[in-house]
Amino acid sequence: MAYAYDDQNIFARILRGEIPNKTVLETEHSLAFHDVRPQAPDHVLVIPKGAYVTYDHFALEASEAEIVDFTRAVGEVAKIIGAQPGEGGKGFRLISNAGEHAIQEVPHMHVHVIAGRPLGRLLEPA
Numbered sequence: 001m002a003y004a005y006d007d008q009n010i011f012a013r014i015l016r017g018e019i020p021n022k023t024v025l026e027t028e029h030s031l032a033f034h035d036v037r038p039q040a041p042d043h044v045l046v047i048p049k050g051a052y053v054t055y056d057h058f059a060l061e062a063s064e065a066e067i068v069d070f071t072r073a074v075g076e077v078a079k080i081i082g083a084q085p086g087e088g089g090k091g092f093r094l095i096s097n098a099g100e101h102a103i104q105e106v107p108h109m110h111v112h113v114i115a116g117r118p119l120g121r122l123l124e125p126a
């Protein structure tokens, strides 16, 4: 079954400039901006500019240029927010919700970069 991309999703509208965002970083293929409902002092979303629904969609179908750009953008965001563990920062967590069980709210691939406080263990018991 092919991935069906809804071009009316909120991040597609942000990419088209129809909805404002607080941009942290923009590159050729990626955009990073502050999450509107931050769950930590630093909570940044990194999205590809291409029409990908989920992380697996992006990882399997994006070009190498898009994947490299996105991966570097995540690294740059960690640097911009001062969270790099190797550079005196206290670290960060990456989360990418995909689909129903992960409760993905926005059907445009994104990675949450969360930092700025102790984040606890990865998952609460189900």
Ligand code: DGP
Pocket (backbone or CB within 6 Å): 010, 019, 021, 022, 033, 034, 035, 036, 037, 045, 096, 097, 103, 104, 105, 106, 107
């Ligand atoms: P999820 O799809 O569950 O991984 O999370 C989507 C995130 O997107 C959620 O943390 C809230 C954020 N969000 C939803 N709408 C907007 C918006 O219009 N602007 C911004 N900056 N973030 C949004």
